Amino acid sequence: MSFPVSRLAAALSLAFAAAASAHADPIPDTVIVTANRTPQRAEDVIPDTVVISSDDIARAGAGSVADVLRRQRGIEISRNGGGGTNTTVFLRGANSNQVVVLVDGVRIGSATTGAASWNAIPLSAIDHIEIVYGPLSSLYGADAIGGVVQIFTKKSAGAPMFSASAGGGTYGTNQYDASVHGSTGGAHSVTYALSGAHEESDGFSSTRPGSSSYNPDDDGYTRNSVNGRIALRLAEGHEIGAQFMQSRLNAQYDSGKSDFDTHNLQELDSYSVFLNDRFLPNWRSSVQVARSEDKLGSFTGTTPSGTSQLNTRQDEFTWQNTFDIAGDTLQVLAGHRKEQVLSSAIKDINRTRITNAVAASYDLRRGSHLLDVSARNDHSEYGGKTTGALGYGYEFTQDLRATASYGTSFRAPTFNELYYPGYGLTSNKPERGRNAEVGVQYRVAGVDLQANYYRNRLTDMIVSVTPCPGRPSGSCAYNVDHALLEGLTLAASTRLGNLDLRASADLQDPRDETTGKQLARRARRHASVAADYTAGQVDAGVELQASGRRFDDAANANRLGGYGLLNLYTTWHMTRDWSLLVRVDNAADKHYDLARNYGTAGRTWFAGIRYGVR
Numbered sequence: 001m002s003f004p005v006s007r008l009a010a011a012l013s014l015a016f017a018a019a020a021s022a023h024a025d026p027i028p029d030t031v032i033v034t035a036n037r038t039p040q041r042a043e044d045v046i047p048d049t050v051v052i053s054s055d056d057i058a059r060a061g062a063g064s065v066a067d068v069l070r071r072q073r074g075i076e077i078s079r080n081g082g083g084g085t086n087t088t089v090f091l092r093g094a095n096s097n098q099v100v101v102l103v104d105g106v107r108i109g110s111a112t113t114g115a116a117s118w119n120a121i122p123l124s125a126i127d128h129i130e131i132v133y134g135p136l137s138s139l140y141g142a143d144a145i146g147g148v149v150q151i152f153t154k155k156s157a158g159a160p161m162f163s164a165s166a167g168g169g170t171y172g173t174n175q176y177d178a179s180v181h182g183s184t185g186g187a188h189s190v191t192y193a194l195s196g197a198h199e200e201s202d203g204f205s206s207t208r209p210g211s212s213s214y215n216p217d218d219d220g221y222t223r224n225s226v227n228g229r230i231a232l233r234l235a236e237g238h239e240i241g242a243q244f245m246q247s248r249l250n251a252q253y254d255s256g257k258s259d260f261d262t263h264n265l266q267e268l269d270s271y272s273v274f275l276n277d278r279f280l281p282n283w284r285s286s287v288q289v290a291r292s293e294d295k296l297g298s299f300t301g302t303t304p305s306g307t308s309q310l311n312t313r314q315d316e317f318t319w320q321n322t323f324d325i326a327g328d329t330l331q332v333l334a335g336h337r338k339e340q341v342l343s344s345a346i347k348d349i350n351r352t353r354i355t356n357a358v359a360a361s362y363d364l365r366r367g368s369h370l371l372d373v374s375a376r377n378d379h380s381e382y383g384g385k386t387t388g389a390l391g392y393g394y395e396f397t398q399d400l401r402a403t404a405s406y407g408t409s410f411r412a413p414t415f416n417e418l419y420y421p422g423y424g425l426t427s428n429k430p431e432r433g434r435n436a437e438v439g440v441q442y443r444v445a446g447v448d449l450q451a452n453y454y455r456n457r458l459t460d461m462i463v464s465v466t467p468c469p470g471r472p473s474g475s476c477a478y479n480v481d482h483a484l485l486e487g488l489t490l491a492a493s494t495r496l497g498n499l500d501l502r503a504s505a506d507l508q509d510p511r512d513e514t515t516g517k518q519l520a521r522r523a524r525r526h527a528s529v530a531a532d533y534t535a536g537q538v539d540a541g542v543e544l545q546a547s548g549r550r551f552d553d554a555a556n557a558n559r560l561g562g563y564g565l566l567n568l569y570t571t572w573h574m575t576r577d578w579s580l581l582v583r584v585d586n587a588a589d590k591h592y593d594l595a596r597n598y599g600t601a602g603r604t605w606f607a608g609i610r611y612g613v614r
Contacts, residue, residue, distance in 0.1 A: 030042040030051055032045050032049055032051065032130060033130065033150070034049070034102070034130040034132050034148055034150040035047050035049050035130075035132045036139070036329075036331075036361065036363060036372065037139055037320065037331060037333070037361075038322050038329065038331065040363075043401075043443075044363075044365065044370060046370055046372050046391035046392070046393050046403050046405060047132050047133060047134050047136075047391065047405065048074075048132075048133040048134065048437075048439060048450070048452045048489070049130065049131065049132050049133070050072050050073065050074075050130070050131040050133075051128060051129070051130055051131075052068060052069075052072065052128060052129040052130075052131070053128055054127050054128055056068065057123060057126055057127075057128070057129075058571075058581070058610075059541065059569050059571070059581070059583070060123060060583075061167065061169070061569070061581060061583035061585075061606035061608060062167065062169055062173050062175050062199070062201075062583075062606040062608075063083075063123065063583075063585070064083045064087070064118070064119065064121075064123060065118055065121045065123050065126070065129075065151070066079065066087045066089060066118045066119070067083075067585075068123065068129070069089055069129075069131070069149070070545070071528055071530070071543060071545060072131060072504075072528075073489050073491050073504035073505075073506055073528070074091060074092045074131075074133055074147075074487075074489055074506055075089065075090065075091055075131070076089075076090045076521070076522055076523065076526060076547065077089050077090070077594065078090075078521045078594045078595045079594050079595065079598070079600075080206060080253070080595055080598045081203075081204075081205075081206025081207065081219055081253060081254075081598050081599050082171075082201070082203040082204055082206060082219060082220070082221070082599070082601065083119065083201065083203075083221065084119055084201070084203065084219075084220070084221025084223070084249060084250075084251030084252070085119060085206050085219070085221075085251060085253055085598075086119060087118040087119045088115065088118075088521070089116075089118055089149075090146075090510075090521070090522055091131075091133065091146035091147045091149070092133055092134075092146050092147065092454065092456070092485055092487060092489075092508070092510075093146070093456075093485040093487065093508055093510030093519060093522050094145050094146025094147070094456070094485060095115075095146075096114075096115035096116070096118075097109075097113060097114030097115045097143065097411065097414060098143060098145035098146045098411050098431075098433075099115075099116075099143070099144070099145070099146045099147055099148070099149060100136070100140050100141075100143050100144040100147075100148045100149070101116035101148075101149050101150075101151070102140075102148065102149070102150040102151065103121075103150075103151045103153065103245055103270045103292075104151070104152060104153055104229075104243055104245075104270070104272065105150070105272065105288060105290070105318075106270040106271075106272050106288075106290040106291075106292050106316070107140075107290075107292060107314060107316060107337075108268065108270055108292045108294065108314075109143075109292075109294065109312075109314075110294045110296070110310075110312045110414075111312045111314070111339045111340070111341050111353070111414065111415050112310060112312060112341055112343075112349060112414055112415045112416045112420075113414055113416060114143065114411070114412075114414040117266060117268050117294055117296075119249060119251065119266070120223070120247050120249045120266045120267070120268040120294075121151065121247065121268065122197055122199070122223060122225035122227075122245075122247050124165075124175070124177040124195065124197035124199075124225070125153050125154065125195055125197065125225055125227040125245060125247075126151055126152070126153060126154070127152050127153060127154045127155065128152050129149065129150070129151050129152070130149070130150045130152070131147065131148075131149050132147050132148045132149075132150075133146070133147045133452070133454075133489075134146075134147055134405065134407060134435055134437055134454065134456075135147075135387075135389065135407040135408065135409035135433055135435045135456070136148050136389070136407070136409070137376065137378075137387040137407070137408065137409035137410055137433075138359065138361070138374040138375055138376045138387045138388050138389040138407060138408070138409075139359065139361065139374055139376065139389075141335070141337075141355065141357055141359075141376060141378045142355070142378060142385070142410060142411060142412040142430070143411045143412065144409055145409045145410070145411055145431070145433040145456070145458065146456075146485070153193075153195070153227045153229065153243070153245060154179055154181060154193050154195050154227070154229075155181065155191070155193045155229045155243075156181035156182060156183070156191065156193050157182070157183040157189075157191050158182060158183055159182055159183075160180065160181070160182030160183075161180070161181055161182055161612060162178070162179070162180050162611075162612055163178070163179050163180075163610065163611060163612025164176075164177065164178040164179070164610070164611050164612065165177055165178075165608055165609065165610035165611070166608060166609060167581070167606055167607055167608020167609065168606070168607065168608075169604060169605050169606030169607060170601075170603075170604035170605055170606070171201050171202050171203055171204060171218075171220070171601070171604065172200075172201060172202035172220070173199075173200070173201040173202075173604075173606065174198075174199070174200050174201075175197070175198070175199045175200075175606075175608065176197065176198045176199075177195065177196065177197035177198070178195070178196055178197075179193065179194065179195035179196070179612075180192075180193070180194055180195075181193035181194070187233070187235075188232065188233055188234070189232075189233045190230065190231070190232050190233075191229075191230070191231045191233075191241075192228070192229065192230045192231075193228060193229045193230075194226075194227075194228040195226065195227050195228065196224075196225065196226045196227075197223075197224070197225050197226075198222075198223075198224050199221075199222070199223045199224075200220070200221070200222045200223075201220050201221055202218050202220040203218050203219045203220035203221060203252065204218055204219070204599055204601065205217060205218060205219060205254065205599050206219040206252075206253050206254050206598060206599055207254040207597055207598055207599060208597050208598065208599055210597050211254070211597035211598070212256070213253075213254045213255050213256055214254060214256070214257075214597075215254040215255070215256060215257050215258070215262075217254075218252075219251070219252040219253055219254060220251075220252055221249060221250060221251040221252065222249070222250045223247060223248070223249045223250075224247070224248050225245070225246060225247040225248070226245075226246050227243075227244060227245040227246070228243065228244055229241065229242070229243035229244075230242060230243075237277065237278030237279075238276070238277050238278070239274075239275070239276045239277075240273075240274070240275050240276075241273070241274055242271070242272065242273045242274070243271075243272055243274075244269070244270065244271045244272075245268075245269065245270045246267070246268075246269045247267070247268045247269070248265070248266070248267050249264070249265070249266040249267075249268075250263060250264075250265055251263060251264050251266065255300050258301075260300065260301055260302065260306075261299075262299065262300050263299055264296060264297065264298050264299070265295075265296075265297040265299070266294075266295065266296050266297070267293065267294075267295040268292075268293070268294055268295075269291075269292065269293045269295075270290065270291070270292040270293075271290065271291050271292075272288050272289065272290035272291075273288070273289050273290075274286065274287065274288045274289075275287045281324075282323055282324040282325070283321065283322070283323055283324075284321070284322045284323075285319070285320070285321050285322075286318075286319070286320045286321075286322075287317075287318070287319050287320075288316070288317070288318045288320075289316070289317050290315070290316045290317075290318075291313065291314065291315050291316070292313070292314045292316075293311065293312065293313050293314075294311070294312040295309070295310075295311045295312075296309070296310045296311070297309045297310075298310075307344075308343070308344055308345035308346075309342075309343070309344040309345070310341070310342075310343045310344075310345070310346075311341070311342045311343070312339070312340070312341055313339070313340045313342075314337060314338070314339050314340075315337070315338045315340075316335065316336065316337045316338075317335065317336040318333065318334075318335045318336075319333065319334045319335075320332075320333045321333070327364075327365065328362065328363060328364040328365075329361075329362070329363040329364075330360070330361075330362050331359075331360060331361045331362075332358075332359075332360050333357075333358065333359040333360070333376075334357070334358050334359075335355075335356070335357040335358075335359070336354070336355070336356050336357075337354070337355045337356075337357075338352065338353070338354050338355075339352065339353045339354075339355075339415075340352050341415050346420065346421065348419050348420065348421050348424075349415045349416065349419045349420055349424075351415055351418075351419055353380060353381060353412075353415075354380065354381075355378050355379065355380040355412075356378075356379050356380075357376060357377065357378045357379070358376070358377055359374065359375065359376035359377070360374065360375060360376075361373065361374035361375075362374075368394055368395040368396070369392075369393070369394060369395075370391075370392065370393035370394070370395075370403075371390075371391070371392055371393075372389070372390070372391040372392075372405075373388075373389070373390050373391075374388065374389050375387070375388040375389075376388075378410075380412070382412070382429065382430055385410050385430060387407070387408045387409055387410060388407065388408055389405065389406070389407030389408070390405065390406050390407070391403065391404070391405035391406075391407075392404050392405070399442060399443050399444045400440075400441075400442050400443075401440070401441050401442075401443075402438070402439065402440045402441075403437075403438065403439045403440075403441075404437065404438045404439075405435075405436075405437045405438075406434075406435065406436050406437075407434075407435050408432070408433065408434050408435075409432070409433040409434075409435070410430045410431060410432050410433065411430055411431040411433075412430050413428040413429070413430065413431075413462060413477070416477070417462050417477035418477075420477075422474060422476070423464075423475065423476050423477055424476070424477055425468075425476055425477060425478060428462055428477060428478065428479055429460050429479050430460070431458055431459070431460050431461050431462060431479075432458065432459050432460055433456055433457065433458050433459075434456070434457050434459075435454060435455065435456040435457075436454070436455050437452060437453065437454040437455070438452070438453050439451060439452035439453070446494055446495045447492075447493070447494045447495075448491075448492065448493045448494070449491070449492050450489075450490070450491040450492070451488065451489070451490050451491075452488070452489045453487070453488045453489075454485070454486065454487055454489075455484070455485075455486045456484070456485040456486070457482070457483075457484050457485075458481075458482065458483040458484070458485070459482050460479040461479070461480070461481040461482060461483050461512075461514075462477050462478065462479055462481075463477070463478065463480060463481045463512075463554065464476070464477060464478075464554075465477075465478040465480055480514065481512055481513070481514040481515070482512075482513040482514050483510070483511065483512050483513060483514075483519065484509070484510075484511055484513050485508070485510050486508065486509045486510075487506060487507060487508030487509065487510075488506075488507045488508070489504065489505070489506050489507075490504060490505045490506075490507075491503070491504040492504070498533055498534045498535065499531060499532070499533050500531065500532040500533075501529075501530070501531050502528075502529070502530045502531075503527070503528065503529045503530070504527060504528055505525070505526075505527040506525065506526050506527065507524070507525055508522075508523075508524055508525075509524060510522045510524075512554065515554070515555075517551075517554060517555065517556045518550070518551055518556055519554075520550075520551055520552060520553055520554050521550050521551070521552060521560070521594075521595065522550055523547045523548040523549065523550045523562070524548055525546075525547070525548035526545075526546065526547040526548060527545075527546050528543065528544065528545045528546070529543070529544045530542065530543045530544070537572060537573045537574070538570060538571070538572050538573070539570065539571045539573075540569070540570040540571075541568070541569050541570070542566070542567070542568055542569075543565075543566070543567040543568075543569075544564065544565070544566055544567075545564065545565045545567070546562070546563070546564040546565075547562055547563055547564075548562045549561055549562045552593075552595060552596035553596075558596050560593045560594075560595075560596065561592070561593065563590055563592035563593075564588075564590065565585070565586050565588075565590055565592070566586070566587045566588050566590075567583070567584065567585045567586070567587065568583070568584045568587050569581070569582065569583040569584070570582050570583075577611055577612060578609070578610070578611055579609070579610050580607070580608070580609050580610075581606075581607065581608045581609075581610065582605070582606070582607045583605065583606045583607075584603065584604070584605045585601070585603070585604045585605075585606075586601060586602060586603050586604060587603060588603070589602050589603040
């Protein structure tokens with residue numbers, strides 16, 4: 001294939017490279033957990049990884065998790081209206097159900113759709129986010145075809161600290177949150193963190209004229225959330241604790257012209273207890289027992305037929321052992337996952353699925369050489385599925401590194417694809433992926449340049465087929481398609497005194513090889529540029545997001561035009577403890593589409609005041 005390389009992206013990369021010798025600010029020593037299920041220095045991580053910091057999240061204002069993610073390389077979104085409506089996140093062209101989403105190590109998502117409920121995740125609860133691109137089934141099991149997104153909620157140690165914020169903006173948006181965290185200290189120290197938040201917005205019409213569901217009324221939402229963590233130090237190297245997150249979203253949507261307030265009530269909960277032990281200087285053990293629940297109630301009328309409830313529950317047990325062997329790292333893992341669905345309206349999908357897994361990985365560093373190798377076997381109703389990955393990195397100099405990797409992955413069919421009446425087929429098999437990737441990274445004081453090329457081939461892809469094989473009429477989910485997710489990602493960042501510059505460009509070709517069509521709602525080109533400037537107590541920034549044309553459907557019959565969005569923000573640190581944020585999104589009031597006949601926000605503003613440190 002040929003990539004239409006953006007002249008802007010190339011020019012930015014060259015400009016940043018030319019500036020490399022002029023700066024001497026050190027690159028932060030970032031620690032990443034998700035890429036290998038254990039803390040690693042960023043320079044030792046082979047997969048392409050992005051960390052979204054607490055500062056990035058603070059600058060988002062009243063935005064959603066999906067809005068923060070879409071500003072990162074390799075990520076696109078679609079949404080059926082405003083911030084409370086159904087949202088899909090594409091990672092390197094992979095479907096939302098081909099991405100594993102974790103909250104503090106706990107897998108979340110619906111077993112019926114296979115995707116996480118992004119609209120229900122409270123942004124105010126998040127400390128930072130790690131995004132790891134590429135197949136990670138050899139570490140995380142089913143569905144990690146496009147990558148893994150792990151959300152880390154707020155936690156802390158040290159002296160007790162309180163923080164709070166309040167703000168408001170366009171569409172009657174209001175947001176409030178408060179948190180307290182700290183540590184008691186001493187031999188049996190207790191660390192704790194507790195946060196709560198309330199968000200509400202009058203919103204705008206989720207549909208546009210032309211939609212069969214169009215209703216001109218505003219569709220708003222209310223989201224309440226609470227999350228916390230507590231841990232007790234039993235002895236040196238031994239810790240026991242628990243953590244939780246609960247979020248309740250009431251979101252309106254359009255279902256034709258009606259006086260009834262059509263809405264969804266969605267609850268997203270995750271709970272876990274954990275025990276971390278260092279039995280020997282070179283042996284660490286971690287046990288986690290967790291539960292996540294995704295509950296969706298839909299209300300379209302006052303009669304029983306106008307109400308439906310669909311609940312998913314996932315129970316997990318994970319035992320991970322990490323051994324330090326002369327500077328190398330060996331991990332051995334055993335896991336158990338039970339998925340359950342309970343529907344009031346569709347009894348046929350009320351099923352249970354159990355998966356047992358064992359996995360091992362080995363990481364070593366020898367001089368300029370890095371090597372990661374991992375393998376995993378997941379055993380469920382499909383029998384055993386074995387996946388593996390191999391990654392290699394070589395440091396030509398302290399500043400220049402090249403990487404290459406190969407990995408296999410799979411996605412288990414969702415309960416809808418297996419059991420939904422008239423649509424699912426119990427004969428459907430897991431999708432399979434094979435990804436090859438090469439990358440290069442140049443890091444010198446104050447400058448970071450990266451390029452990654454990937455080629456992820458999918459087989460037995462499950463799509464809707466009309467007519468359904470073996471049936472006289474109608475559509476069904478069926479293993480028929482082959483897809484290729486191929487692309488080149490460019491990223492650059494640098495610091496010029498008080499000015500931080502960041503840019504990325506994705507040149508990709510996500511296509512259905514069976515039909516030759518571009519995968520729905522995914523552009524072949526998208527990019528972002530951002531600049532942050534600090535002057536005394538004031539930080540100011542500008543973001544530009546751009547996306548090429550897409551198609552709303554698999555047949556590529558309905559085109560969605562390309563767009564560019566300009567965002568502006570500033571924070572005034574009035575005192576050590578008080579700060580004021582003002583943000584304007586879509587400052588040029590651009591009309592654009594993320595999904596056909598669904599509304600998107602025009603120019604919006606948000607202003608908020610915060611006390612304390614995030």
